[in-house]
Amino acid sequence: MADVSLHGVAKSFGATEILRDINLSVEDGEFVVFVGPSGCGKSTLLRIIAGLETVSGGEIRIGSRRVNELPPADRKIAMVFQSYALYPHMNVYKNMAFGLKFAKTNKAEVDRRVRQAAEILKLTPLLDRKPRELSGGQRQRVAIGRAIVRNPSVFLFDEPLSNLDAALRVNTRLEIAKLHRDLGATMIYVTHDQVEAMTLASKIVVMNHGRIEQVGAPLELYRHPRNLFVAGFIGSPRMNFIKGQVLRLEGSNATIGFAGTEAIVNVRSGSLAAGDPVTVGIRPEHMEEGGAEATSLRGTIDAVEQLGESSYVYMRLASGDDVIVRAPGETDATPGGSYTAHVPPRALHVFDAAGVSVLAGRGEESDG
């Protein structure tokens, strides 16, 4: 009923292009997260879906209706703002009931819905409070409650957790995930935090410079990033990138030389030629301490961070590249010492000069 689809959506402010040719379809009941660095256009895209911004081109459909010309109120959406945007002069009850009052809903029905939402969000004891008497997490819940009472087909969240402290963020994240399970509504969620994206989404949309870089399930993006940007954005700490070169090419087996070592990877036929410059990507958590195997990286330790369950070793290779290795548990490594990390060839990502992944069977998936 409430799938959302965008066809060739574009937006510019004067001569500045904010979004260009956005094509995306969101299935009914899906939890889609728009993620990207600040200024990538993700919030603008959300506001366009909400109807708070107009488009310069393209079409937006919610359900089966074209909604380009509809005001926000008629789109069956509800939005939760980063700043919560609670009406400061109204108490919690009135905040939630305010929108319904003008939707010609009768009083008993308004009351029923508000109390039900308050029950779901554990806000019942707070109904008489003003927003300024609430904590950040409670305000956040009121903002979500205000969205729930509208009984929308699509929930839109604009960075709803960024004003909360770390512990509360994890809690609220879980609550939102639970809410999605319980309500089964379509949700579109904007964040710059890839952890939120990975944990909440059934589908992630990675955006950069007003374009969609890749669309896919969280683990799909983690395993098979289509380009350098997605590879660097998804995963924490960020993927290591090392400059390399194609040494030999035998069919689809390319021997890549990087940082004084080499590895054989299976690449898409025709995507590379011998001598081509490439970028090799390897996630910190995929390297292992020690190991004198064929493919390993050797360097000087710059810094060590011990987290208990794991340790981050920051080292500088002889080639000048900086690499982070996530070693499980504690480590004896100390700054100034030398360090060797084993690199399993199957964990390697290889990108061509244009930054596109060349691994066989990857990077070819179509947009969702």
Add this chain to the structure above:
Amino acid sequence: MGTTVRPGRIAVHIALVLYTILALGPILLILINAFKTRRAIFADPLGLPNGQTWTTIGFDRVFANSDFGLYFFNSLTVTVVSLVLIVLIGAMAAWALTEYKFPGNTLIGLYLAIGIMVPIRLGSVSILRMMVELNLVNTLTALILVYVAQGLPLAILILGEFIQQIPKDLRDAARCDGVSEYRIFASIILPLISPAIATVAVFTMVPVWNDLWFPLILAPGDGKQTITLGVQQFIGQYVTDWNAVLASLTLAIAPVLVLYLLFSRYLVRGLTAGAVK
């Protein structure tokens, strides 16, 4: 904190106390002399009324010899109607100018800013001519129109600043809630700028109530005088009835005080606390 008093704070307080004395002195002088005999007013202007000098003859004469009630009613009508119009039109204009982008937006803003810089009295002659043509001389409407024009520019400037500080998300949230633009203005913007409205009201009210200039040239006729003009009849070229003048001034201060106390409650209130974050 609290136990040590910095010299800077003392200086500030001395300045404030001096200013308060300066501001309240004349009012106090009017009050104490309004209840004294004419002889006592001149013999000892600073003395409090006592058994010998106490009199209410000024008040008696004001009520007996003039239409004080009428003047008072005229002043009140002009002030309250002007106030309501300035606040209402000002808030609506400020909302339109800050919220909506339309061609000529900046130009209108600039035009209104000029109204703050140029005193309206410079246009007295043209205003009088216009009122004569409109047949509005000797009406309270003429005064109200002039005062609304006089008060609007500053009101729009102050209210616009306040409206700009209201987080944009609040309006967007209301729009998502399906609230009409008029409703957003009435139910969200107006309550949130009430401290600013109180400020504007106080700033507007006092000059209007105290004005002598426009009542004198636009509505000097019988039955339309405001209180400031009505008092003038006790000030003669040869004899001034000081008892009556002071008594009517005392009576004139009262409503301004009441209105001020009413609005000042809102003046220092930060209503937006808790709106966002």
